[in-house]
Amino acid sequence: MRADAKKNYDSIKAVAREVFLEQGADASLREVARRAGVGMGTLYRHFPSREALLEPLVRESFDALAQQAEQLKTADSPNQALVSWVQEVIGFTYRHRGILSVMMSAIEDRDSALHVSCDGLRRAGAQLLARAQTEGKASRDLSGDELFDLIAALAWLRDQPAHAPRADHLFEVVASAILIRE
Template sequence: MRADARKNYDQILAVAREVFAADGAEASLRDIARKAEVGMGTLYRHFPTREALLEVILRERFEALAASADAPADGQPPDAALLAWLREIIAFTHQHSGVLGAMAAAIDAPESALHASCVSLKSAGARLLARAQAAGKARPDLEGIDLFALISAMAWLYDQPAFAHRADHLFAVITGAVVKQGKA
């Protein structure tokens, strides 16, 4: 990549991180381009879709979440590892306002730039769930997609002003229905 193109790419990413953090995943791409001092054509040359831009911004965090599912803390029981990971991924979606909708849509959209990362997260959660199930600590009738849907529902609760004050309690209720010992 040419130096000027690399500079534009890095500037777009830096501004997009700030704008998405402030305004959510549905923030205006036009505002991002304007604040990055590039044209819309330059933005779209580097990131042909909103999902492509989100994927680059979120990729490192997605990879860390997947890795934490595969390497739970030493000696951590499978149910505790699952609950810790659920808390971590829900906190992530809460910190990145609006990303939840994009993630949910990408799960069944192979053409989405976010698809591979979301499938990786779903698979990581499914592996944690399978370990807890094998240990007899999680409901045997749940699948990875069910867990992904529950993550979406719980993250949504944290984003709702009417429910935010009850979100931790509701997390305990919901995860209590997932793991047999509802405590981490």
């Protein structure tokens, strides 16, 4: 990649990260281009779709969450490891407004630029759940896909002003239904 093209690419990514954090995943791509000091053609040459622009931005976070799950697989308390990780993922979706619907679409669409990252995140959670189930600390009635759906539902509740006050309580209710208490 030419030096000027690399500079534009890096600038677009840096600005997009700021704009998406400020305005959510549905932020104006025109605003991203304007702040990055490039035209729309340049933006689309580097990132042909919104998902293509979101992918490098969220991949780092998804990879970090997956790595955290990997480390938690050896935690003393598999049920607490699972709860902690789920809370982290919900927090991520809350900080990145609008990313939840993008994630849920991408997990089902193998052609999505975000599919691999989202699927890696789902698999990381499924492994934590499987460990807790193997050790008798979580209900065997739940699959990794269903855990991902529950995370999405709880994250959605937290993002809704009318439901946000109840989100933590509902998280505890769901956790109590999944986890087997001593």
